[in-house]
Amino acid sequence: MDTRFFAAWLEECARVVHERREYLTRLDAAIGDADHGNNLDRGFTGIRQALAENPPKTPGSLLALAGTTLVRKVGGASGPLYGSALRQMGKALGDAETVGLKELAGALETGLQTVRRLGGAEVGDKTMVDALAPACVALRRAVEEGVKPQEALSRAADAADKGAKDTVSMQARKGRASYLGPRSIGHQDPGATSTALILAALRDVALAWAESGAAEP
Amino acid sequence: MVGIVVVSHSFALAREVAALTRVLAPVPAPIAATGGAADGSAGADIDRVRDAVRSVDQGDGVVLLADLGSSVLTARLLVEELGDPSVVLADAPLVEGAVAASVMAGAGAPLAEVLAAAEGARAGKL
Numbered sequence: 001m002d003t004r005f006f007a008a009w010l011e012e013c014a015r016v017v018h019e020r021r022e023y024l025t026r027l028d029a030a031i032g033d034a035d036h037g038n039n040l041d042r043g044f045t046g047i048r049q050a051l052a053e054n055p056p057k058t059p060g061s062l063l064a065l066a067g068t069t070l071v072r073k074v075g076g077a078s079g080p081l082y083g084s085a086l087r088q089m090g091k092a093l094g095d096a097e098t099v100g101l102k103e104l105a106g107a108l109e110t111g112l113q114t115v116r117r118l119g120g121a122e123v124g125d126k127t128m129v130d131a132l133a134p135a136c137v138a139l140r141r142a143v144e145e146g147v148k149p150q151e152a153l154s155r156a157a158d159a160a161d162k163g164a165k166d167t168v169s170m171q172a173r174k175g176r177a178s179y180l181g182p183r184s185i186g187h188q189d190p191g192a193t194s195t196a197l198i199l200a201a202l203r204d205v206a207l208a209w210a211e212s213g214a215a216e217p
Numbered sequence: 218m219v220g221i222v223v224v225s226h227s228f229a230l231a232r233e234v235a236a237l238t239r240v241l242a243p244v245p246a247p248i249a250a251t252g253g254a255a256d257g258s259a260g261a262d263i264d265r266v267r268d269a270v271r272s273v274d275q276g277d278g279v280v281l282l283a284d285l286g287s288s289v290l291t292a293r294l295l296v297e298e299l300g301d302p303s304v305v306l307a308d309a310p311l312v313e314g315a316v317a318a319s320v321m322a323g324a325g326a327p328l329a330e331v332l333a334a335a336e337g338a339r340a341g342k343l
Contacts, residue, residue: 035258042256071294075254075261080290118290118297176286 001149002098005209006059007051010066012201014044020197027190031177035076036190043074043082059099063107064090077175078191081119081128085111101149105139108156112136119174126170126177126184128191131163135199150206157196157203164192219322219331220273221248223315224266224283224292226259228252234282234312238319246322247273248315261291270295270304278303278328280335282314305332313338 017024017040025037050069056062067087070079092107093099099107112132121127138159142152167189175191177184221238225231231250239245249269254260270279283292283306292306305328307314317338321331 033259071263073255075256075258075287077287077290079254079260080263080287080294084294118293 001059001100001104001206003056003059003062005205006062006099008209009202009205010044010047010051010062012205013198014048016197016201017041017044017194024190024194027188027193030187031172031180031184032190033076033176036078036194039074039076039078040082040194043070043078046070046073058093058095058097060090060093060095062090063087063093066090077119078194081115081191084118085114088114101139101152102143105136105143105152108132108139109136121174124170125173126167126189126192127172127174128189128195130167130170130189131160131192131195131199134163135160135195148210150203150210153199153203153206157199160192160196160199164188164196167192218246218275218325219277219318219328220270220275220279221246221315221318221322221331222266222269222273222279222281223248223250223252223311224261224269224281224288225250225252225311226261226284226286226288230284234315237312238315241316242319242323244323246319247275248319249273261288263291263295266291266295267299270299274304278305278331280318280322280328280331281306282309282311282318282335284311303328307332307335309335310339313342 021037021041025034028034028036046069047066050065056065063086067083067090071083089107089111092110093103116129121129123129123133135156139152139156142155171182172178172184223231223234231252235248235250238248249272251265251269255262273279281292283289296304296306314335318331318335321334
């Protein structure tokens with residue numbers, strides 16, 4: 001997986017997040033402050049701009065630039081959380097020009113640790129961690145099994161999707177939703193949902209790359 | 218003197234908290250108010266918070282007070298980024314913490330005492 005691959009991923013994230021912004025905002029209206037969809041849409045638009053202005057040369061520097069952009073441009077919780085996750089993922093990938101699945105799994109785990117440390121959320125708190133943690137586990141297992149990247153990233157996306165759906169029955173213990181206490185039960189968490197969309201985008205780019213016969217991601 | 222930075226989702230709120238500390242503290246400490254995201258919506262702007270920290274840093278340290286949510290995350294992230302042990306985020310309620318910190322800082326107290334005053338401000342409200 002090279003810089004072009006990761007750029008394609010962020011582009012696909014921007015597309016999906018734009019397309020689903022009203023859905024994300026609706027989820028956030030139920031248990032938050034109804035700005036998640038717009039925040040992410042603005043954030044990923046900002047990323048597109050930043051990448052166009054200063055095209056990075058490595059996957060690591062690309063993710064780091066994306067992360068810094070989100071931190072600086074998104075004023076809601078997603079800015080610091082997604083932003084520093086991407087930034088630390090970028091650092092974890094170093095200055096390699098291509099990255100293997102094992103390195104990506106390690107970087108994603110670094111992203112997860114960053115989010116947990118910054119936000120203080122654990123699995124079960126009804127946050128993005130509930131999608132990201134299962135995705136990391138699934139990806140790590142897939143790496144150990146030695147499956148192809150498309151398959152591994154598919155499993156990660158599925159795990160994130162399931163994790164997001166699992167947040168419906170949880171009571172929020174972090175974020176704006178936590179003020180609602182038990183009234184947050186019965187609603188899917190917007191942060192977990194956007195994480196699932198972002199990981200689905202990663203899978204889709206890997207599938208498209210494999211299908212087009214480009215060098216295996 | 219220790220400097221104080223107020224980080225709120227709302228600039229108006231932060232500005233008024235800062236103004237209140239100047240009224241309530243016998244000797245006011247250097248205090249900067251920040252609020253609102255880069256595009257003016259409710260939220261936080263890490264660049265503005267960074268500038269605010271620099272503007273009140275007289276060499277005796279800086280205490281940040283944040284309202285909730287993304288203000289806390291942004292302040293925490295900035296403190297981590299700066300990696301300077303003399304710039305700290307108080308685990309304190311915004312108004313009470315800012316007033317307590319300002320009183321202490323204005324009295325010439327060192328960073329640790331200013332931070333403790335901010336964090337102790339939660340107790341004994343009623």
